Amino acid sequence: MAVWKEYKIGDLCDTISETYRGHDEEVILINTSDVLEGRILNHQKVPNRNVKGQFKKTFKTQDILYSEIRPENNRFAYVDMKDTSLYIASTKLMVIRANIEIIEPRFLYAILTAKSMTQELQVRAELRSGTFPQITFKTELATIKVCVPDRNTQKKIVSFLDAINRKIEVNNKINRNLSAQVAAIYKAWFVDFKTNNGICPDDWKDGILGDIAEISSGKRPPMKQNDKTDDVCIPLVGAASIMGYTNAILYDSKILVIGRVGTHGVVQRFDQNCWPSDNTLVITTDRYEFVNQILLGVDYESINRGSTQPLITQGDLKKIEIIVPNDAVLDEFENLAGGLMSQYEKNVKENAKLSELRDSLLPKLMSGELDVSEMDL
Numbered sequence: 001m002a003v004w005k006e007y008k009i010g011d012l013c014d015t016i017s018e019t020y021r022g023h024d025e026e027v028i029l030i031n032t033s034d035v036l037e038g039r040i041l042n043h044q045k046v047p048n049r050n051v052k053g054q055f056k057k058t059f060k061t062q063d064i065l066y067s068e069i070r071p072e073n074n075r076f077a078y079v080d081m082k083d084t085s086l087y088i089a090s091t092k093l094m095v096i097r098a099n100i101e102i103i104e105p106r107f108l109y110a111i112l113t114a115k116s117m118t119q120e121l122q123v124r125a126e127l128r129s130g131t132f133p134q135i136t137f138k139t140e141l142a143t144i145k146v147c148v149p150d151r152n153t154q155k156k157i158v159s160f161l162d163a164i165n166r167k168i169e170v171n172n173k174i175n176r177n178l179s180a181q182v183a184a185i186y187k188a189w190f191v192d193f194k195t196n197n198g199i200c201p202d203d204w205k206d207g208i209l210g211d212i213a214e215i216s217s218g219k220r221p222p223m224k225q226n227d228k229t230d231d232v233c234i235p236l237v238g239a240a241s242i243m244g245y246t247n248a249i250l251y252d253s254k255i256l257v258i259g260r261v262g263t264h265g266v267v268q269r270f271d272q273n274c275w276p277s278d279n280t281l282v283i284t285t286d287r288y289e290f291v292n293q294i295l296l297g298v299d300y301e302s303i304n305r306g307s308t309q310p311l312i313t314q315g316d317l318k319k320i321e322i323i324v325p326n327d328a329v330l331d332e333f334e335n336l337a338g339g340l341m342s343q344y345e346k347n348v349k350e351n352a353k354l355s356e357l358r359d360s361l362l363p364k365l366m367s368g369e370l371d372v373s374e375m376d377l
Contacts, residue, residue, distance in 0.1 A: 019058070028087045038113070065096075120144065156372040179344065189329070190293075213287070213318075224244045225244060237274050241268070257276050
């Protein structure tokens with residue numbers, strides 16, 4: 001039987017603030033938007049000159065990058081790269097390092113990224129004064145108490161979770177490839193005009209996004225809870241991800257959702273019953289794949305009206321200038337891109353089920369309710 005012991009998170013790890021002092025010609029800058037649900041998204045090198053002051057922190061293999069801002073947005077990553085010498089993290093990312101005398105780094109990552117933990121941290125963040133919900137290591141995170149088993153049990157739990165996460169990542173890799181294929185087709189047809197010798201066809205028209213899409217704001221839900229239950233099971237969609245569940249349906253058709261307030265640049269696809277929150281913009285269109293590609297290419301910073309809090313209006317989004325091809329070409333693109341993205345959406349749904357399984361088992365594994373000491377994983 002596994003032996004469990006209670007610790008404060010501050011006893012299991014520490015936040016590291018080691019300043020980059022290198023002289024590399026090129027570096028890789030990691031902001032809060034460059035980490036998401038376990039992955040570092042940006043590996044692009046930039047010249048090491050005039051780097052903004054917010055980029056200071058170095059990090060190492062087995063560290064955890066964890067955003068101080070809006071914990072519910074899942075902006076965190078486990079560092080599994082062997083060489084991190086060129087990477088510099090924003091000061092808005094906590095660099096968390098495990099106390100390996102007590103805890104396996106991957107087990108610590110599982111604790112910090114459990115749904116119950118991000119929900120608790122979001123509550124604590126919203127209790128702080130400020131322009132947006134934010135946490136600090138010392139005040140909000142370090143004081144939380146958790147139970148930790150012996151090292152062998154930690155390894156078994158991590159192995160079990162990794163098996164699920166690997167399948168999720170395989171699907172994500174396939175989806176990145178599918179997305180890249182569709183993006184390449186879109187660029188070839190509608191940016192480079194390769195089907196017409198590099199010239200925009202005469203019968204294509206100048207227009208605005210509002211010509212081919214309806215754009216409206218999401219609404220405040222009648223109620224919200226963090227956990228999905230039989231009676232409260234409709235996804236509540238936030239600016240960057242599902243932020244909880246409600247008991248009513250606002251949309252039951254295929255929609256695209258982007259952030260209206262707060263997070264910008266994340267385009268979410270939904271073809272299920274859902275309720276987009278009042279900090280989102282909802283896009284409905286018969287040219288779903290074409291509009292999706294347009295939204296992925298928008299420079300949201302250029303239409304931001306907010307100062308302390310980023311803000312995009314329906315009107316500004318509708319006025320984005322586009323080229324509108326003829327119906328025959330749009331129909332062909334929708335059929336081609338839609339076929340590729342149908343597999344994408346199947347993978348998304350499978351990942352949702354896998355994540356739900358993982359998230360339902362994780363609290364039981366972490367509490368010892370589900371004993372893995374005898375499991376052959």
